[in-house]
Amino acid sequence: MKHIYLIRHAKSEWDEPYDTDLDRSLSRRGRIQSKALRDYLKESRFEFDQCLVSPAERTLKTYSSLRKEILRFPKPEIRENLYDADKEDLMFVLHGLSSSTRSVCLVGHNPSLEAFGSALVLGDKEQSLFHKFPTASFLGLSFSDDSWKNLSWGSCQLVVFWIPGQIGKE
Numbered sequence: 001m002k003h004i005y006l007i008r009h010a011k012s013e014w015d016e017p018y019d020t021d022l023d024r025s026l027s028r029r030g031r032i033q034s035k036a037l038r039d040y041l042k043e044s045r046f047e048f049d050q051c052l053v054s055p056a057e058r059t060l061k062t063y064s065s066l067r068k069e070i071l072r073f074p075k076p077e078i079r080e081n082l083y084d085a086d087k088e089d090l091m092f093v094l095h096g097l098s099s100s101t102r103s104v105c106l107v108g109h110n111p112s113l114e115a116f117g118s119a120l121v122l123g124d125k126e127q128s129l130f131h132k133f134p135t136a137s138f139l140g141l142s143f144s145d146d147s148w149k150n151l152s153w154g155s156c157q158l159v160v161f162w163i164p165g166q167i168g169k170e
Contacts, residue, residue, distance in 0.1 A: 002143040003103035004094070004120070004156065005048060006113045010034045010065075010136040012058040022083065025057045033136035034065035036164040042070050044160075046140060048105040050074060052093065054082040059107045062136070073105075082108045087116040097148040117141065123154030130161070138162040 010030035018024045026034065053063050053076040060076070067073045081089060090112060097104060106113070114133035120141055121129050133139075140159035143151055 001102075002145065002148065002151075003046075003048075003159070004141040004143065005046060005103065005105040006117050006137075006139040006141075007037070007062065007066075007105060007107045008110055008113050008133060008135055008137045009054075009056065009058040009062045009107065010037070012135075022056045026061045030058065030062070030135065031065070033164045034062050037062075037136045037138060037162075038066050038069055040162055041066060041138065047072055048074060048103050049101045050097070050103075051076050051105040051107065052079045052082060053077065053107040054085075054109060055080055056083055056109070059109070063107045076107070082106065085109075085112045087112060087119050090116045091151065091153075094148050094151055099147050101148070113139070119153045120151075120156040121154070121158055129158070132163075134163050136164045 010033040011027050012024045012030060013027040051063060051074050053059050055078050063076050079093065081093065085108065090106065094104065110133055114128055114130055117139045118127065118129040119125070139161050141156040142159050143156050145151070
């Protein structure tokens with residue numbers, strides 16, 4: 001059995017100057033969301049063998065906030081191809097994982113995480129499993145095969161979908 005965890009970065013800052021979209025960091029609300037997610041994950045006991053993180057500042061800061069107090073989480077592997085990925089790109093990334101990897105966490109962006117998570121459960125349809133996939137959301141899926149190469153649309157079961165409490169407007 002394999003486990004896939006998806007984390008959408010916490011709320012980013014739009015009002016501060018930044019050179020490129022990759023440079024946008026977390027807003028005050030995003031830091032609060034990160035702490036709420038960290039508290040949830042600290043209690044939950046989810047574990048990842050690998051964590052693949054988009055190179056965007058907001059994804060790096062979100063995961064860094066989690067690792068600050070959850071030492072069981074692995075060092076992040078920054079993957080350039082997660083930044084502007086679509087669901088097929090994310091599937092390609094997971095197909096390339098070693099079969100010794102039991103669980104993986106992707107820290108990335110919408111709309112790709114929502115589309116990817118939905119398609120893994122519902123099949124390759126243009127519909128969403130979620131009413132919304134807000135910032136700092138955590139999705140856990142299970143896949144009952146021993147090879148990542150056999151991961152396909154509709155092959156996963158939903159384990160958990162957690163969203164931070166209402167902290168201002170999304």
